[in-house]
Amino acid sequence: MSVVVKQRLLELLQEQNKNFYELFNFFLDGNISCHLKQNKATELLRYELEHIGQSESSLPNEIEEFKRWYLNENTKVCLEYQDYLKKRQEGAQRQYFVNIAQAFEFLIKVAPTKKVDGAWLYSVIKYWHDIEFHELILIYLEELGGGYEKSNHVCIYNNLLHSLGLEDFEYYLDDAYYHNAVVQLALAYAPPEFIPEIIGFNLGYEQLPLHLLISNYELKELGIDAKYFNLHITIDNLANGHAHKSLKVLEQVYKGFKNKDDFLNRVKQGYALNNLGISSTQIIKNLNTEHFVLQIFKKKAQMGQFIHNDQKVIACKTVNQWLGKPEQIADFIQTLINKKWIKLNAEPEESPFWKMIHYPDGKMYGVFTPAERRIIHDWIAGEVSTEALPTNLFKSADLNFHNADLSYLNVAEFDILKQQIAETSHSGLTLNTLIPFLAPHVHHSNIGLWSTQKYAAILFPYLDNTFK
Structure with missing residues (x-):
């Protein structure tokens, strides 16, 4: 975490106003001490x-x-x-x-x-x-x-x-x-x-x-x-x-x-x-799918405003000019609708814009992710689009994709913890050693999952094999 970001998060301890996204990251930052988190938690809970x-x-x-x-x-x-x-x-x-x-x-x-x-x-x-x-x-x-x-x-x-x-x-x-x-x-x-x-x-x-x-x-x-x-x-x-x-x-x-x-x-x-x-x-x-699509377009416009050529003019403005100001994006979308580039409440295949972003030979293929395209697809189709996803397309596998932030860099810490636990014969001391690794920011990582298993085995041995 950069010094600037950390300083901003620590400033939250002194602030009365709340930016919840920053507070969310503050509490989930493993580099910030439990003492500082407890201070902020006390202040925030008393206020609420x-x-x-x-x-x-x-x-x-x-x-x-x-x-x-x-x-x-x-x-x-x-x-x-x-x-x-x-x-x-x-x-x-x-x-x-x-x-x-x-x-x-x-x-x-x-x-x-x-x-x-x-x-x-x-x-x-x-x-x-x-x-x-x-x-x-x-x-x-x-x-x-x-x-x-x-x-x-x-x-x-x-x-x-x-x-x-x-x-x-x-x-x-x-x-x-x-x-x-x-x-x-x-x-x-x-x-x-x-x-x-x-x-x-x-x-x-x-x-x-x-x-x-x-x-x-x-x-x-x-x-x-x-x-x-x-x-x-x-x-x-x-x-x-x-x-x-x-x-x-x-x-x-x-x-x-x-x-x-x-x-x-x-x-x-x-x-x-x-x-x-x-x-x-x-x-x-x-x-509100329409509003969500607008947000997707605004995000894309941050980069797209620099890469279109100025030859294509839509309603007296080039594409770059349309994308240059976030407040214009809603009007730009409406212009695409007026010009029949997007035909709402119809099969997306009838919309030239959809063909541009969906097919590999489309001029904008790859600009939108599959999930973004699906959202845009359903927005264009309206109530026409009610079908389910193919059952094998978006099946959530039992894979821990978000195991840990750069977990391969934490191998040394993991090895030290394992050694500490192996050398500790007192159950109470073992539990206290494991507690920091059951915290919200780390329990779903490799070291957190292992620590949870050890903690549960000591305190509730009858649960053995319950979660396997």
């Missing part, structure tokens, strides 16, 4: 909790009511999903994703939170000596797949994005899409005083939402590997999954708190933190 309203929480007021409340919420979601399935079986169209482009947009926009899945529980794993927290620790280890890349949630999602060619689309996202992910990362480095808020946040995050069920159904219908979403449906269950464990921890920790009213109020505030940022439901409601 001070400004979040209690009214935003729907949690009950009595600890005895939580299980019934959770069950009622779960039943309500399941009934709504059954109603959805009935409508689909009767011939109704998909509710969320009209086409592949909309599914891609959704996967891109939820990516910041998926890349830190489970992070809010990282701070809890240092309490391994306290059995009251074992259920939360177990949830975190399951989020990490027990140290196996095929089961590690971040690995699964990174692999999905890579297999679809969507891994570089973070540059298209507005800052607000990183807000909730930053909250999760702040909880990851929160000091002990925030335990009630962590429990409350976890309680909300492990609920089964309707959007997860429908997204899983429609993504599979479109030929997209929905393993990540299906996995969360199965493990976040109320019978014996994460939801069950979340309630169990709530009840256990509640008993030990002297001021029980204060504890529940803080649990409610932690629960309400789930509402910060742009939710999956909001993303789905606001899917």
Whole structure:
């Protein structure tokens, strides 16, 4: 990391205003100490909790009511999903994703939170000596797949994005899409005083939402590997999954708190933190392929403005002149539509522009990635484009494409850690040595996966072979 970039990230410690994308990278930077991250986490969480309203929480007021409340919420979601399935079986169209482009947009926009899945529980794993927290620790280890890349949630999602060619689309996202992910990362480095808020946040995050069920159904219908979403449906269950464990921890920790009213109020505030940022439901409601295409064109224009010749004039301007100013791109696209270079709501083959970017002999072939072309294809076709992807084209392989940043340079560190663990006979010391390698920025790397396996084997030996 350059000195300039590091200095900018450290300046965030002193800033009241928040750039969530920079904070996202701040917490995921392995070169920044846990001490600095904890300071920033404390400051950020205090600010968020001070400004979040209690009214935003729907949690009950009595600890005895939580299980019934959770069950009622779960039943309500399941009934709504059954109603959805009935409508689909009767011939109704998909509710969320009209086409592949909309599914891609959704996967891109939820990516910041998926890349830190489970992070809010990282701070809890240092309490391994306290059995009251074992259920939360177990949830975190399951989020990490027990140290196996095929089961590690971040690995699964990174692999999905890579297999679809969507891994570089973070540059298209507005800052607000990183807000909730930053909250999760702040909880990851929160000091002990925030335990009630962590429990409350976890309680909300492990609920089964309707959007997860429908997204899983429609993504599979479109030929997209929905393993990540299906996995969360199965493990976040109320019978014996994460939801069950979340309630169990709530009840256990509640008993030990002297001021029980204060504890529940803080649990409610932690629960309400789930509402910060742009939710999956909001993303789905606001899917806008036309706007997404505009962003793709604007990004391409940054380079394209310099390489076109000035012989081609469209509406009194050369292509370079059109591309030279970002604010003109929308008008340029509309001009291409007016001139019939792009024919909306028709087969893309009828649009000369599509032929230029799609076929190897096209003058603009290679300018747009396969994923970008698919988004443009569906935008041109409109509701005409509803077909699924070939099942073998975008299948997410069990390969850890994002194993680590330049992991081959970390071989020495890995060897040192292995030697330290081999020479340590005290289980507690071993666990403490492994904890830094289970952090959100590193748990999905080679050294992190190995460390997770060792940590899980010591604390929960009965889990052996569970994740393999």
